[in-house]
Amino acid sequence: MSESLPPNPAVLADRFNTLRYDPEENAVILLNRALYPLRKEFVVCRTVEDVARAIETMIVQGGPPLAYAAGLGLALAQPDPRAYRAAADRLLATRPTADDLHHIIPAALQHALQALDTGTDPKAAVLTFVNGEIERGNRVSRLCGHHAADLLRDGDTVLTHCIAGAALCWMLWIAKHQGKSIHLIATETRPYLQGARLTAQSAVEMGIRCTLITDGMPAHLMSQNMVDKFICAADRITLDGHITNKVGTFQIALAAHYHGIPFYVLGYDGPDPATPSASDIQIEWRDGTEVLHCLGHRTAVEGIDALYPAFDITPPHLISAIVTDRGLFPPTLISRYFDS
């Protein structure tokens, strides 16, 4: 691993840049990802409910980051077993699709209850556990990014969708320091524009050339030989190699498959051991009115409704490899992650 690598300048490469517990304020402080970087604004959450609403309104988004925010949020509960259990239920109910939340909250709850049982400080127990998870997640991201960087060739044009998070930042940063010139094409990712904001901003921070397209353009660019690889993240990976990710991923994967373009999934710390296959994933349907607006401005006529499935599912035969902190796996063999 490249120990001589300069620190990654992308804000999203280190989760502590965007979310943390502040002991003086007794609050969880979150970078508002619904606006960043068009506006740079931190949201101060003083209650469990504040954190839950921040997750629901996409102030924090992305599978691991929202799970970390929820974990830190649990530390804001009153220090008794009933309050911790209610807080855990509230936080688990925020978003159903990504698996990280559904691992971190039950584990953090156990740490709190154990501390109460043994007469130690439950808040400290939760914070120690969650901050340790954030540190672990940062290490996972860097390792995953390193394995992905090794897949890239000098001169590659990489298409990505939504924001593939810290591992994408590390992939691009490590590839750059391997002497590879990479051109990133980002889909804008309506309705929240994570591509136009978060992905593009991360590229700018790292000095990576970035070109924006709308969500309808990937297949055409592929047909013009303008894309070498399609790389995105996954909010959940099943044991049989399906991935769920921001809606739009599936049809880009279909287009990549049609054109013979490799599709690599940044799989961070692997599949969810509790999710055997696609039918075990709950796809979140968000409020359709979000589709009728862009950055707060109405974009559609009155008198219609809208649908907003937040994620879609891509089957394993459309995926070239899943890249994790433990290396690459063919999607149908991703359950071997736990043996490696």
Place this chain on the structure above:
Amino acid sequence: MSESLPPNPAVLADRFNTLRYDPEENAVILLNRALYPLRKEFVVCRTVEDVARAIETMIVQGGPPLAYAAGLGLALAQPDPRAYRAAADRLLATRPTADDLHHIIPAALQHALQALDTGTDPKAAVLTFVNGEIERGNRVSRLCGHHAADLLRDGDTVLTHCIAGAALCWMLWIAKHQGKSIHLIATETRPYLQGARLTAQSAVEMGIRCTLITDGMPAHLMSQNMVDKFICAADRITLDGHITNKVGTFQIALAAHYHGIPFYVLGYDGPDPATPSASDIQIEWRDGTEVLHCLGHRTAVEGIDALYPAFDITPPHLISAIVTDRGLFPPTLISRYFDS
């Protein structure tokens, strides 16, 4: 044909609602389709250059409508051969992809030059020809829509992309009066939002249920059995059955093919006899800065660029049938249109 059908209430069903020559003003009056119906505004074009710029800036868009606007615009040239030829060149240079413009302008120019030769009024000759073409186009749209309506079943959910124009309006209106309940799902169609504005508004005007989605959602809805048919228009059809249409069409067609969902193309008056195959189509690349904005608001960070291919090409094996005013054709047999 349903002679007892009530008049179609959709503004876009009759091209004379959105573009016309006004003899008192000596101007071409265009509904501003870049804003409609969020704002209802008519643009008055007093010169050939005004009309050319209106076409370039999408004040008028859609293959036939922009061709009609250009044709009427030719009538604004000074009545001498050199001015007419320069005007025709300027109007032909506005947009390269749709074929209608490249048929109407040379024909309208011939009418003008012939009138000058024979000492008759060239402006009247141009206007008579172009208004006749608009009337013919209106009839073609209604016939094409009628054949498409016959493909729909009561209860169908039809996905569409961009604005498929007058034939889509007629398809929905005739299906409704055949007693069929149709649910239209429209992609918003970034960056210009033709789906969120023009398609959705047309549906509202006709009392057709309409649901908006982003351009990344078609494949997921198909995977959930929420789409029965995919139907869109074509800006140009080649003699071997390729179609070019608003960028995004190709990847929706790939998703429809994968899911076994029929894809019907509203082909109006058939293929372009001057375009043998896909390599003969020039895809327009518009200014990428349009992708960095939505309705005039900046949506992306600074420091990046953007690409805007306005169209893409879908090959015949992804198309179930091309629907014209003369009936249905398998895409590879579309050149039989001229024998029918």
